[in-house]
Amino acid sequence: MSTKRTKGVTIVYPIVYGNVATLLPQKKVPDSDHTHKWTVSVKGINGQEIGHFVKKVTFKLHETYSNPQRIVEHPPFEITETGWGEFELSIKLQFIEGSEKPVTLYHNLRLHSYEDDGSISTSSKNKPVQSFQYDELVFTDPPETLYQILTMHPIPTLPSKPSPNSLYSLQAEQDELRKIEEAYRKVQEQMTIYKNKNDKITKELEEVKAELERTKK
Numbered sequence: 001m002s003t004k005r006t007k008g009v010t011i012v013y014p015i016v017y018g019n020v021a022t023l024l025p026q027k028k029v030p031d032s033d034h035t036h037k038w039t040v041s042v043k044g045i046n047g048q049e050i051g052h053f054v055k056k057v058t059f060k061l062h063e064t065y066s067n068p069q070r071i072v073e074h075p076p077f078e079i080t081e082t083g084w085g086e087f088e089l090s091i092k093l094q095f096i097e098g099s100e101k102p103v104t105l106y107h108n109l110r111l112h113s114y115e116d117d118g119s120i121s122t123s124s125k126n127k128p129v130q131s132f133q134y135d136e137l138v139f140t141d142p143p144e145t146l147y148q149i150l151t152m153h154p155i156p157t158l159p160s161k162p163s164p165n166s167l168y169s170l171q172a173e174q175d176e177l178r179k180i181e182e183a184y185r186k187v188q189e190q191m192t193i194y195k196n197k198n199d200k201i202t203k204e205l206e207e208v209k210a211e212l213e214r215t216k217k
Contacts, residue, residue, distance in 0.1 A: 006147040011139045013155055015050065017042035017091055018132030021111045023125060024082060034082040036111045041078030042091055045134070045156045051075035053149050058092040086111050093137070097146035103137060 021038035042057060044050055057077040061068040062085075070079050091105040110131035113121040139146065 004144050005141040006144050007141050009141060009147060011142060011147070011150050011155070013050075013053075013137040013139070013150065014045035014157070015042060015135055015137060016045055016047075016132050017105055017135065018107055018130070019109055021109075021129045021131075032082070033084050035084045037080065037082050038109065038111065039078055039080040040089065040091070040107065040109065041076060042093070042105070043077070048156055049075035050077065052153050053096055053146060055094050055096045055098075058090075058094070060090040060092070062087040062089070083109075083111070095146060096149065097143045099143050100139065100146055105133075105135060107131075107133065 017040075019038050019040040021036045024035055024037050040059060042050070051074060054075075054077065056071055056073040059070045059072070059079050061070065061081070062083075065081065065083075072079065086109050088106055088108050091107060092102055093105070094102045108131070110129055113124045113127070113129055115121050139150065142150070
């Protein structure tokens with residue numbers, strides 16, 4: 001393949017990656033403490049497969065899994081597993097044109113729905129959990145071969161008004177709000193702690209000053 005670059009050209013390919021998780025029936029996995037079945041995947045923004053320009057995808061799971069590094073060399077680029085805990089995993093995309101640098105994405109595997117206070121929701125525990133993120137693969141001055149492959153296929157575009165029920169928009173919005181609320185709560189807690197400490201120090205200083213005044217008299 002030609003490694004000559006296509007100068008002055010930038011191609012943006014929108015993708016969605018993340019996971020779907022469902023609660024396992026009791027004793028579905030014998031002699032195991034696994035509670036959920038989950039599938040993590042990476043696709044085009046509208047569900048398109050990306051095998052025409054992606055050579056392989058490497059999913060790196062938590063080290064407690066047998067063979068935590070899973071390589072998928074053809075679409076669909078996804079893996080399915082069972083487990084009981086949430087963790088961060090990496091998704092490494094390597095392209096058909098080998099001179100193009102691989103791209104590594106990071107995703108926090110989600111098995112549960114959460115309430116506004118950060119606690120696990122019990123009312124929706126039997127419903128599938130979806131956690132997807134939107135991102136863009138940006139190819140600047142791509143190799144000629146990759147440029148030809150990308151331009152031979154329609155590049156998906158975001159609708160002007162994304163569906164509020166789309167995997168990435170709704171879940172991403174909920175995740176972002178939860179993170180902001182959690183950060184705000186932590187800041188408020190720290191401010192309360194510092195205020196209490198400051199009040200205590202101020203009171204102690206006033207007592208020392210009062211004692212000094214009494215000593216002078």
